[in-house]
Amino acid sequence: MEFLELARSIRARDPARPTWAEALLCYAGLHAVLWHRLAHFLWGLGLRAPARCVSHLSRWLTGIEIxxxxxxxxxxxxxxxxxxxxxxxxxxxDDVLIYHGVTLGGLSGQPGKRHPTLEGNVVVGAGAQVLGPIRIGAGARIGANAVVVSPVAAGETVVGIPARPPQAAAGHRTTGYGLPDCPADPVEEEMARLREEVAALRRELAALRPPAAGLRRAEGVK
Incomplete structure (x- = not known):
């Protein structure tokens, strides 16, 4: 039965290691998924109003809107x-992990596919916004508070606004919130690159100054 499968998954993946009773009775995410199964079934039958009523009740009970x-x-x-x-x-x-405050939303008010697709084993960190009809590849990690508006390749980690892979994430594992164990700020990385370019330009300018100074001295002697 699905509620037992969900509870087993929670017990295996939550570091709090809840008991069976806790997993079944005290996890709003489990309840929201079960309520959604009923709402989705009614939606598939064309019973839109009852489906939306079930969804609304689920949101009221769990704080999760699906x-x-x-x-x-x-x-x-x-x-x-x-x-x-x-x-x-x-x-x-399958086997996706979503933390609190996450939005899988749209960018268009037009009918049709307008929300993201998350493949298996994706982790979406707290507060992340995944927007538009984009695909997040299997095993990808989305950092907390990231804003994702472009596709993410399988196994890739993205952080920041707009979300992109941090250089420091290469070769590192990721934490439960989708962040690398050595988290990096993409904005800070860009600033560091700009600082390096400025320093290089200063070195080049300094290398040009001595000949110019010598030429001025020579002209002064004449």
């Missing part, structure tokens, strides 16, 4: 969960 049209894979773990929003055309693969 549109009944969204497609969720197996063993989705929404940890903490408060403030999570998943849009109508979002697709979430």
């Amino acid at each position: 549109h009944p049209g969204a497609t969720l894979g197996r063993r989705l773990f929404i940890d903490h969960g408060m403030g999570v929003v998943i849009g109508e055309t979002a697709e979430v693969g």
Whole structure:
């Protein structure tokens, strides 16, 4: 039964190591997924109003808003969960981990596919915003508070606004919140590159100054 599979996944992945009773009774993410299964079933039957009512009730009970049209894979773990929003055309693969405050949203008001697709084993850190009909590859990690508006390759880690891979993340593992164990700030990295360029220009300018000074002295002697 799915609620047991979800509880087993929570017990295996949550470092708090909850008991079976805790996993089944005290995890809003588990309850939200189960409520969504009912809402999605009704949505598929064309019963849109009842589906939205179930979804609204789920949001009131769990603090997690999942549109009944969204497609969720197996063993989705929404940890903490408060403030999570998943849009109508979002697709979430198996064994995905989503933290609180995450939005899988759209950038367009037009009908059609407008929300992201997350492949299996993706981790989305707290407060991250994944926007538009983009694909997040299997095993990708999205750092806390990142804003993702471009596709992310499988296994890649992205951080910052707009989200992009940090240089320091290469070869490092990632933490539960999708950040590398040696987190880097993309803005700070860009500033560091600019500082290096300025320093190089100063060295080149300094190398040109001595000949010019010697020429002026020679002209003064004449």
